[in-house]
Amino acid sequence: MSDLTIERIEAIPFAIPYRKPLRFASGEVRTAEHVLVRVHTAGGLLGQAEAPPRPYTYGETQASIVAVVEQLFAPAMVGTSVLDREEHRARLGRTVGNPTAKAALDMAAWDVAGQVLGQPVHRLLGGYAASMRVAHMLGFDDPEVMVEEASRVRERHGITTFKVKVGRRPYQLDVAVVRALREAFGEDIELYVDGNRGWTASESARALAEMADLGLTLAEELNPADDVLGRRWLVERCPVPFVADESATNPAEVTREILGGSATAVSVKTARTGFSESQRVLHLAEGLGVEVVVGNQIDGQVGTLCSVTFGAAHATTTRRAGELSNFLDMSDDLLAEPLQITDGRLAARTVPGTGAVLDEDKLTRYRQDR
CATH class of the missing domain: 3.30.390.10 (Enolase-like, N-terminal domain)
Known part of the structure; x- marks a missing residue:
């Protein structure tokens, strides 16, 4: 032993x-x-x-x-x-x-x-960087409330990338939110959308058309991947990378979605694939030539620490902001030394292991x- x-x-x-x-x-x-x-x-x-x-x-x-x-x-x-x-x-x-x-x-x-x-785990995994840019997820609410939240997060933490939850019916509700965010912040922020499979292919296409002037950088799971032909039809018309998330939870599903034309990018979530399987997903995505984003499972600080540990370790995952801030929505947490997002970045811990001390x-x- x-x-x-x-x-x-x-x-x-x-x-x-x-x-x-x-x-x-x-x-x-x-x-x-x-x-x-x-x-x-x-x-x-x-x-x-x-x-x-x-x-x-x-x-x-x-x-x-x-x-x-x-x-x-x-x-x-x-x-x-x-x-x-x-x-x-x-x-x-x-x-x-x-x-x-x-x-x-x-x-x-x-x-x-x-x-x-x-050794810190982020070095064992690859050691590319010690921190990542942070994206913040905005859940459903009225446009003015979501703009206020984005403003507060930007002011306090320096975050300038926002993932906007969409997928409501009528879809114009979410189009109005994205437009309000762009009008409030101009080109100073990055915006992308995540539908969590809430729209049909045709609703998604109409919404994307109405947001064509808003400078979106990604569209994630706007409609279900099970709508096989509708999803392929939508992805062919999507003007930005179309991210597979719930539909691509392991390497086999990533291969199916990308080669089948149902996605052109992949969300990697350590909460569902750990470090070992996440590396498999990441290397497969690199081999297929598709972009990746470090996703969020609405993790607490322990889970977020694991996400930034993985994301900071690899060059490919640091190219985009990682979804690393939703622990801010929790009323409390478990880490003895809370995570701090500063100037829009979150650092991995430099102590041996992941640094998850409770x-x-x-x-x-x-x-x-x-």
Whole structure:
């Protein structure tokens, strides 16, 4: 037994309210009901990551993540080394689905590996940079409210890239929001849209036509990928990269969506593919010649720290702003040293591992299993 040997795994449910509901086409979130995954080694080291369930996207719930980790995944990993990533992938892969549970276990194991080697994980993954530009996600609301939020985030944190949630009916509601943002800030900000599959292909095409003068840089999941012919028809007419997110959650799905003409860019989310599988997705995207964006699973600070750790490590993921700010919408969080977005950038931690050190009093306050 050594510092690398996994001795015990915990799945701790916790709940932290958001300051206000986050609304988008596929659902609404009022409370971050997430799971903290902890990997303990025989040498006393601790690796940590966050699993954010999204039942309307992946079918996982807080309770299901705890159950699958405790009943299936922990028994499969205990006794192995944190470096046995391919063995973990094979063992966990016998159970279908459960992407965020698998991702959190992978990232927690990487956290331990960094501590053993005395290196920050962002350097082990690639070490390209130590920080990323930040994009902020704006959920459904009235135009004046969304403009006010964008103004506040820009003033306080220096963020100038905004992802606007769209997909409402009638679509003119969202067109009015995007236009209000452009009129309020001019060319000083970058805007892109995410429909969460809320529109049809024809609604999406009309909305894009009405926003043609607003300088959008990306369009994400405007209509369902299951509308196979409609999606291809829309992507052929889309004037900006069309991002696959929910429709491309693993390398096989990325290949299908890109080669099938249903997308021209990919969202990489460490919350659903960890570090190891995210590298597979990233390298596949590079090989196919498509752009990537580091997406957000409405992560808390632990999850966001993992996102910037991965995004900063690779040249391709640093080309665009990463969606790294929605922890700002939470009323509290778990990190002992909170994340700080300064001048529109978020830094990865430079300590060994990912740097996910928790405030244990806060974990005690918000955990749901005691």
